[in-house]
Amino acid sequence: xxxxFINPYYLQVGSFIMINIxxxxxxxxxxSSGQLSLGNAGFMGxxxxxxxxxxxxYDLPIVIGIIVGAVVAGIFxxxxxxPSLRLQGVYLAIATLGxxxxxRVFFINWESVTRxxxxxxxxxxxxxxxxxxxxxxxFDPSAIGLKNNQFVYLLVLIILLMINILLVWFFIRQNKxxxxxxxxxxxxxxKAAEAMGINITYYKVLSFTQxxxxxxxxxxxxxxxxxYISPADxxxxxAVEILIFAVFGGSEVIWGAVFGATFMTLMPEVxxxxxxxRYVIYGLVLVVMMAFRPQGIIDVSGLEWLKHKMPRGRVxxxxxxxxxx
Amino acid sequence: xxxxxxxxxxxxxxxSALTDVSFSVNEGEIFGLIxxxxxxxxxxxxxxxxxxxxxxxxxxxxxxxITGIKPFKITDKGICRTFQNIRLxxxxxxxxxxxxxxxxRSKSGVLSGVFHTKSQRLEExxxxxxxITLLELVGLYNQRDxxxxxxxxxxxxxxxxxxxxASDPKLLLLDEPAAGMNETETDxxxxxxxxxxxxxxxxxxxxxxxxxxxxxxDRITVLNFGKKLAEGTPEEIQNNPAVIEAYLGSEEDxxxx
Amino acid sequence: MLLEQLINGITLGSxxxxxxxxxxxxxxxxxxxxxxxxxxxxxxxFIGVIVTTTLGWPLWVAFLAAIAVTIILGxxxxxxxLRPLRGKQGVSHLAPLISTIGVxxxxxxxxxxxxxxxxxxxxxxxxxxxxxxxxxxxxxxxxFIFVISVILMMSLxxxxxxxxxxxxxxATAENLETASILGVxxxxxxxxxxxxxxxxxxxxxILVGMAFNSVxxxxxxxxxxxxxxxxxxxxMGNVKGAMVGGLILGLSETFIVAYGDxxxxxxxxxxxxxxxxxxxxxxxxxxxxxxxxx
Numbered sequence: 048x049x050x051x052f053i054n055p056y057y058l059q060v061g062s063f064i065m066i067n068i069x070x071x072x073x074x075x076x077x078x079s080s081g082q083l084s085l086g087n088a089g090f091m092g093x094x095x096x097x098x099x100x101x102x103x104x105y106d107l108p109i110v111i112g113i114i115v116g117a118v119v120a121g122i123f124x125x126x127x128x129x130p131s132l133r134l135q136g137v138y139l140a141i142a143t144l145g146x147x148x149x150x151r152v153f154f155i156n157w158e159s160v161t162r163x164x165x166x167x168x169x170x171x172x173x174x175x176x177x178x179x180x181x182x183x184x185x186f187d188p189s190a191i192g193l194k195n196n197q198f199v200y201l202l203v204l205i206i207l208l209m210i211n212i213l214l215v216w217f218f219i220r221q222n223k224x225x226x227x228x229x230x231x232x233x234x235x236x237x238k239a240a241e242a243m244g245i246n247i248t249y250y251k252v253l254s255f256t257q258x259x260x261x262x263x264x265x266x267x268x269x270x271x272x273x274x275y276i277s278p279a280d281x282x283x284x285x286a287v288e289i290l291i292f293a294v295f296g297g298s299e300v301i302w303g304a305v306f307g308a309t310f311m312t313l314m315p316e317v318x319x320x321x322x323x324x325r326y327v328i329y330g331l332v333l334v335v336m337m338a339f340r341p342q343g344i345i346d347v348s349g350l351e352w353l354k355h356k357m358p359r360g361r362v363x364x365x366x367x368x369x370x371x372x
Numbered sequence: 373x374x375x376x377x378x379x380x381x382x383x384x385x386x387x388s389a390l391t392d393v394s395f396s397v398n399e400g401e402i403f404g405l406i407x408x409x410x411x412x413x414x415x416x417x418x419x420x421x422x423x424x425x426x427x428x429x430x431x432x433x434x435x436x437x438i439t440g441i442k443p444f445k446i447t448d449k450g451i452c453r454t455f456q457n458i459r460l461x462x463x464x465x466x467x468x469x470x471x472x473x474x475x476x477r478s479k480s481g482v483l484s485g486v487f488h489t490k491s492q493r494l495e496e497x498x499x500x501x502x503x504i505t506l507l508e509l510v511g512l513y514n515q516r517d518x519x520x521x522x523x524x525x526x527x528x529x530x531x532x533x534x535x536x537x538a539s540d541p542k543l544l545l546l547d548e549p550a551a552g553m554n555e556t557e558t559d560x561x562x563x564x565x566x567x568x569x570x571x572x573x574x575x576x577x578x579x580x581x582x583x584x585x586x587x588x589x590d591r592i593t594v595l596n597f598g599k600k601l602a603e604g605t606p607e608e609i610q611n612n613p614a615v616i617e618a619y620l621g622s623e624e625d626x627x628x629x
Numbered sequence: 630m631l632l633e634q635l636i637n638g639i640t641l642g643s644x645x646x647x648x649x650x651x652x653x654x655x656x657x658x659x660x661x662x663x664x665x666x667x668x669x670x671x672x673x674x675f676i677g678v679i680v681t682t683t684l685g686w687p688l689w690v691a692f693l694a695a696i697a698v699t700i701i702l703g704x705x706x707x708x709x710x711l712r713p714l715r716g717k718q719g720v721s722h723l724a725p726l727i728s729t730i731g732v733x734x735x736x737x738x739x740x741x742x743x744x745x746x747x748x749x750x751x752x753x754x755x756x757x758x759x760x761x762x763x764x765x766x767x768x769x770x771x772x773f774i775f776v777i778s779v780i781l782m783m784s785l786x787x788x789x790x791x792x793x794x795x796x797x798x799x800a801t802a803e804n805l806e807t808a809s810i811l812g813v814x815x816x817x818x819x820x821x822x823x824x825x826x827x828x829x830x831x832x833x834x835i836l837v838g839m840a841f842n843s844v845x846x847x848x849x850x851x852x853x854x855x856x857x858x859x860x861x862x863x864x865m866g867n868v869k870g871a872m873v874g875g876l877i878l879g880l881s882e883t884f885i886v887a888y889g890d891x892x893x894x895x896x897x898x899x900x901x902x903x904x905x906x907x908x909x910x911x912x913x914x915x916x917x918x919x920x921x922x923x
Contacts, residue, residue: 134906137662137726141902152892330738332731335733338713
């Protein structure tokens with residue numbers, strides 16, 4: 048039956064891909080207004096710790112924890128975003144990198160709350176909570192031929208997939224709207240955008256905050272899928288990994304980040320021997336991409352080509368927003 | 373009176389780019405701002421649109437003081453500009469560029485934009501219809517879906533005008549619109565600017581093409597070394613000895629340089 | 630106690646300053662933040678460990694070897710990660726930053742494989758020599774480090790302002806195109822810059838190894854980020870600023886460890902980055918320029 052085809056391990060890899068796609072979107076959305084933030088690992092940590100601590104210490108439902116986690120990350124996004132506006136390009140990147148490291152140092156040192164470098168374990172697991180819920184409703188996974196753990200992981204993957212579809216839809220719509228045009232205009236020429244009546248302060252903080260919310264959201268999901276988090280999960284390496292999603296996949300279009308996150312998560316899983324050299328390869332990818340294809344694998348012209356190939360395929364694209372990374 | 377410039381001074385680290393410049397632009401006219409290179413014309417534009425804050429002096433637009441307010445709010449109030457060195461959104465199509473121009477005359481936010489509320493749909497339709505009208509006006513209807521960096525130079529200049537017009541300006545600032553254009557293109561530009569004037573839009577124009585300026589403008593102010601040298605009708609300016617002196621002098625400088 | 634802490638702080642600060650000098654040199658000439666500088670520094674430290682501890686050779690050989698290896702790394706960095714981006718159309722100013730982040734990650738993990746994770750002791754008899762003056766102890770290494778950093782800074786300043794190569798380098802920093810029109814071989818100058826900066830990183834690596842008797846693959850990252858903090862503190866591309874910034878950071882870290890919460894030691898640099906960038910983007914000693922950021 049169904050159970051024979053479903054390997055919990057694959058399901059879990061699928062869940063990681065979904066979370067990484069959200070992280071990819073988080074860096075894509077700040078880049079879409081021309082800002083490079085390397086602080087997304089920090090925002091992710093804020094979301095993860097907030098949700099984990101709320102659900103453990105106050106017995107709040109996971110859903111509430113995740114929402115509050117994303118909101119708190121968003122508030123930090125506004126607080127960091129507003130003063131960072133005066134910074135451009137590399138300076139913004141460095142300030143946000145510094146922010147991420149400060150957050151990590153706080154997680155390590157604020158031991159009474161965060162349990163320090165050891166991290167927090169026993170975080171309520173989305174799948175298991177839902178499983179318990181279904182149990183109470185009188186549903187038994189074996190009815191559809193699934194073992195309990197298969198059912199749990201499948202449930203998590205389906206939920207994450209739905210969230211992802213919703214998010215991609217949301218940002219494609221946003222890209223095509225007045226807000227998306229304002230982001231793209233700011234990315235291409237900030238002064239001209241201002242002269243056209245665009246309040247760049249507002250839109251830059253908006254896109255920065257959206258990125259922070261997405262990172263916090265992804266972090267909260269991460270906490271409840273892993274059931275364990277530690278400060279090391281939100282280090283410089285995470286920030287670089289998130290950067291890779293956009294740089295490799297492509298930062299011009301939303302599908303670039305989606306593809307980058309998917310590919311970069313799958314690669315070490317499919318090629319196990321690579322796993323050990325994962326970061327070596329990450330490093331090479333960054334260098335090679337910058338030298339030969341700074342816009343990433345998937346770009347506007349690539350999508351146009353795909354559209355021609357499949358005249359009825361509904362390949363949506365972001366605004367043609369392609370100042371190379 | 374649409375725009376009133378009063379005693380504007382602008383210094384950059386001790387070097388004064390504008391010294392005590394005053395002039396005013398009447399409703400519906402085409403007003404020329406001319407002068408040799410480095411006379412401070414573009415600086416004047418940057419001061420009017422508040423990209424630069426003036427060191428001293430005051431600017432009033434439709435009776436309201438506009439010095440010190442944010443550049444994007446200037447556009448809200450009804451002043452929009454083009455740039456000397458074309459600053460289009462290069463990777464957007466012509467239509468998208470004009471749509472961005474309509475930003476200040478629309479207001480849908482994140483949620484209405486994502487969920488396509490009724491008012492948002494109407495607003496987008498209105499913006500699109502207007503963009504198409506404006507592209508027709510500047511003669512770029514057939515190029516509407518071309519990415520703007522692939523347009524010819526003259527087309528890019530006209531697209532910039534369409535983009536600025538999308539913000540429903542009462543005052544349009546054109547910074548050397550004829551620069552780099554050939555004779556036919558300049559002729560087209562002449563008619564385009566006249567058409568814009570007929571829409572009831574006041575125009576303040578910087579231009580080096582003297583025949584065009586003389587043909588087009590109702591009144592002209594001449595700047596030289598950041599100071600106002602003369603003001604008057606094209607005939608008065610053409611016969612003003614100080615202006616002739618400044619221009620002849622500067623042309624010789626140009627030759628040498 | 631206070632005096633001893635002061636000496637410790639100056640030692641640490643001197644090392645920071647040398648690392649920061651490498652950063653500031655590359656930034657001054659190329660306008661690029663070399664995120665791989667910390668890892669090059671870390672490689673220098675590992676070469677020191679291998680030469681002195683594993684092979685048992687004398688310290689001066691370790692210095693030569695570390696300089697040689699970091700020069701090679703610097704050359705490769707310039708050749709493969711920076712040169713391909715130069716003068717290319719449509720490449721944003723973020724590209725070199727991302728490219729050097731790539732190199733940093735690559736080198737860090739390469740060193741995991743080459744040298745092994747965890748702490749490696751750096752033991753030389755030289756590091757044991759110390760003097761007691763009253764109640765305080767001064768290690769010879771500490772004096773050595775301070776002297777070397779001052780010498781490096783002074784010779785760098787001299788070299789930049791007085792020699793022909795230094796002047797060519799400053800011309801290149803001023804304007805790449807103009808310098809090349811004026812007959813400066815900019816490609817050579819840029820390579821030279823990156824190489825010198827890297828060699829300084831290598832020297833700093835050995836000094837750190839001696840001072841702390843411990844070398845690990847992660848030290849590149851933390852040192853790199855601190856170097857970054859320092860050049861932001863001292864003003865980007867400012868040689869004296871790098872020195873003073875290094876000392877300030879070294880002293881404040883030492884004092885927070887001695888009198889505050891040692892856990893937050895590593896946060897100082899980043900909090901400093903954030904505050905300086907926001908309040909005084911030109912750095913403590915930089916000139917105010919009209920435009921911040923490139």
